[in-house]
Amino acid sequence: DQQVKQNSPSLSVQEGRISILNCDYTNSMFDYFLWYKKYPAEGPTFLISISSIKDKNEDGRFTVFLNKSAKHLSLHIVPSQPGDSAVYFCALHFGNEKLTFGTGTRLTIIP
Amino acid sequence: KAGVTQTPRYLIKTRGQQVTLSCSPISGHRSVSWYQQTPGQGLQFLFEYFSETQRNKGNFPGRFSGRQFSNSRSEMNVSTLELGDSALYLCASSQGTGPDTQYFGPGTRLTVL
Numbered sequence: 001d002q003q004v005k006q007n008s009p010s011l012s013v014q015e016g017r018i019s020i021l022n023c024d025y026t027n028s029m030f031d032y033f034l035w036y037k038k039y040p041a042e043g044p045t046f047l048i049s050i051s052s053i054k055d056k057n058e059d060g061r062f063t064v065f066l067n068k069s070a071k072h073l074s075l076h077i078v079p080s081q082p083g084d085s086a087v088y089f090c091a092l093h094f095g096n097e098k099l100t101f102g103t104g105t106r107l108t109i110i111p
Numbered sequence: 112k113a114g115v116t117q118t119p120r121y122l123i124k125t126r127g128q129q130v131t132l133s134c135s136p137i138s139g140h141r142s143v144s145w146y147q148q149t150p151g152q153g154l155q156f157l158f159e160y161f162s163e164t165q166r167n168k169g170n171f172p173g174r175f176s177g178r179q180f181s182n183s184r185s186e187m188n189v190s191t192l193e194l195g196d197s198a199l200y201l202c203a204s205s206q207g208t209g210p211d212t213q214y215f216g217p218g219t220r221l222t223v224l
Contacts, residue, residue: 032210043115043201043215044154051210089154091213098144098167099203099213103153 003027004092006102014110019077021105023090026071030092033066035075038087038104048075085109113138115204115216123222129190132219134202136183142166142207143185145177149198160185161207197223
């Protein structure tokens with residue numbers, strides 16, 4: 001039973017445009033939501049997070065949106081840059097339970 | 112503040128051997144989680160240790176075990192290695208209480224021949 005889904009395994013975006021990555025979840029208990037970026041053969045790097053009491057959090061080019069009623073999380077990157085090409089994972093958390101990761105979306109920025 | 116460190120970075124073993132991987136968390140962090148990533152796969156959760164106790168466990172066989180020391184450093188052991196154990200093993204540390212961000216180390220690349 002997959003509690004967290006990233007339905008797009010891959011996404012290609014032109015440099016300078018907006019990249020939108022999506023994540024859907026089923027468990028309404030999740031109260032903390034994170035996005036990580038991962039290059040091959042490296043550990044994931046934390047990007048941005050949002051708690052369930054907010055619906056938007058912004059950090060530079062990265063904005064995370066949370067729609068609790070739809071159980072939907074998204075990450076917007078604007079403008080997209082070649083260095084953003086990586087695999088992006090959403091990760092969800094509640095209480096002292098383990099962090100639950102999505103399956104990842106491979107983002108490719110086309111110069 | 113120093114990040115999460117993992118040793119060794121690369122390891123080659125043969126089937127049937129055992130291996131121990133080490134993880135030093137960020138100073139002040141009390142939780143260490145371990146993950147396995149195989150080619151084309153996402154992050155598979157192994158287990159989490161908090162204050163020297165295993166707090167959460169994933170669906171891996173008993174050949175995979177771990178422990179945490181009083182200084183929060185953690186080790187992961189895999190016994191009777193199989194070819195399918197070849198993977199990138201990642202550890203992540205966090206404070207371990209409440210809404211929390213995990214920070215990952217660079218990983219240990221294990222190859223089983």
